[in-house]
Amino acid sequence: MTVFLSGISADTGASVWGKQHCPQQGYCVTLSEGELTAEAGLCVVIPCSFTTIFTPTHVIWSKRIKADQIWYYNRIFHTDKSQSVQPEFRGRVSLLEPDVSQRNCSIMINDLRESDSGFYQLRVEGSKQSEAFTFTSKAAVTVKGLSQKPTVVIPPLTAGQQSTLTCTAPGLCSGSAPNITWSWRGKTTAYKSEETQRHTSTLTFNPLAEHHSTNVTCKVSFRGDITTEETQTVNVSYVKEVQITGSRKVTEGETLSLTCSVESFPPSLITWAKMSESDLQEDTDTFTQDQRTGALSIYNVTAEDSGQYVCTATHLNKTHKMRNVTVTVIYIRKPQISGSTAVNEGDVLSLTCSAESFPPSVIMWTKLSSNTTLHNGTGSATLVIPNVTAEHSGQYICTANHLNTTLTERVTVTVTWITEIQTGSVCELQSDVLTCWCVSEGFPLPTFKWPLLEDHTQYSVVTSVSKQTVNSTVTVRNHGNTAVECVASNENREVKANLTIQTKLPEAGKSEEIFQTASRLEVIIAFLIGAVLSAVVCCLAIKCHRNKQKKSENVDETMEMIIPQGNMLVHENGAVDRGTTDTELNSGPKDVEYASIDFSLLKRMRPSEVARRKQESTETEYSEVKRQVREEKKEDAGEEGETLERKEEEVMVEEDEETRHCVSEAENRGDEAVYSNVKEIMYNKDCVDRCDGLMMEPHCD
16 A cells, blocks of 8 residues: 655645654745554554755654653664664565655654554654764654454345355554454354455355354454454344244124235234225225234124135335235125116116125115015126116015025115197297197106297296206297297107297287386386376377366466556657557458568666566556456356356456466566567466466466
């Protein structure tokens, strides 16, 4: 083994192994700063490097020794082999770098002894006698008793497979090869290692289950009666045969107890599994797992617990051993019925009844309220009824007879059916409202679909049910087709039919009333509000018309129109024209000739003056009218006179209100630029006639 030591730093004087000391210029040495510790029987390396002003040729190491209270140095190593050294160090000290010119002064001391503890000093010599220098810096070494032990490597051992054990002596270096000895089961084997830096010994053998948990010892002996040893326990992996104990035959309700065990190392994983009866494959249920023994316990066993059970021993993640055992249970279980109990009309009813038991049971099929055996068998029986009808619906009984026990199981069979769209299905069209009826029977009750509704947002659908008959009625605006499709369906199937549209003459307002009834809530409310408002307006108009006609007949016969004095023409020069006389007015209505009026002679009047004159003219005219009416009414006698007198008072109240309205209307018209006396007379007369005639009206427009 070659060790290279280098790496001195010129700046810090430190190296990878110590600190540099320069007692004199040109002479420096680098040694380990701390104490070097080693163990007896092993070796120690003293790292060292130096510099000199001359070329070195020899390196000398000396150990400080104290004798008679005097310290002196004995030479333990010299590169010149002819030079003498201390006998106890001869052959144990070597220079790591033989080439002295490399200035590497590191040495290794083998086969250490505790007496090797002390201080070591370096001296360097050149080719001339004057070329020599002894460094005062020293390396401290302490040797203690051997505490390190051999390293024993034992690979995983498996019974029956050849294996090799390895023992390695402690320490990285040793001057002489140690003796290595193996001790196992009372036998000792000595082995001398080769001349290497690491001394090892191997032991090859075939392990058995009996070798498990035994001890093996490796002992290493160095020079000077220095020994060390290491003892380890040998573990051998092995597995033996699987053993199953316990009763394999039990009666229903008892406890099944089986135990599976196997001797092995490491302990095996024991698992129980039940085999499927069909393909003998392991079921997913694992009952008990234990590292060494597996106990399978099933309390109150039932029919499902019968069958083949497998005990598996898994060792080191490998399945090594399996053992099967068949368990028999004497039992009977409740009958089980399989098959569809809901069938469509015309299909085949197939029901199978089976009862797990040992020995097998006798199975019989019957229908409720019937003693007739429909079918029987051993272990299982299948009831088959082809082309079923609605009459096959009902309850069926499966009876299982086992020894002295009889068990039954019942099932209800349901037959689904649906009829075609019945003949009574039809569509009627009245005005623009289409009403369709579609009828079908079935079980479960059929549901209806109307494809025509896909294009409509306003429609009504009413469904009525009577026993198994369903009637669907749809009302919608006429969609323009000649036929309507009705679709009925349930779990059985789907039936459909095209309904022919029949046109029916609607009664007056009937079609509109039907559709309005089916319309949305806001349409109905709007219609009702419109109808009420129309009726109110109509009644008010009729009543006003009758009152006006009656009043006109009573007043026109007695009333003479008197032109008030306030109605006169006013000229620019202030002249007043009284206008038409009473005689001319009574002679009959005459048209006013506006072409003969010279409007240039008229003058403007202020709005307040116009209002004042209108009010005076109106009051004078109405006073005259009321006087004439009262005189006319007084001529009538009896109760009729009193009644008319009360009516006159009501008329007077209404006339006062109408007069105020007419005056207000005249004021509003006061912004007109030119006022004609002729126009005022005609306007006032027309207003009076209307206000007097429409006694029920609040205003006169």
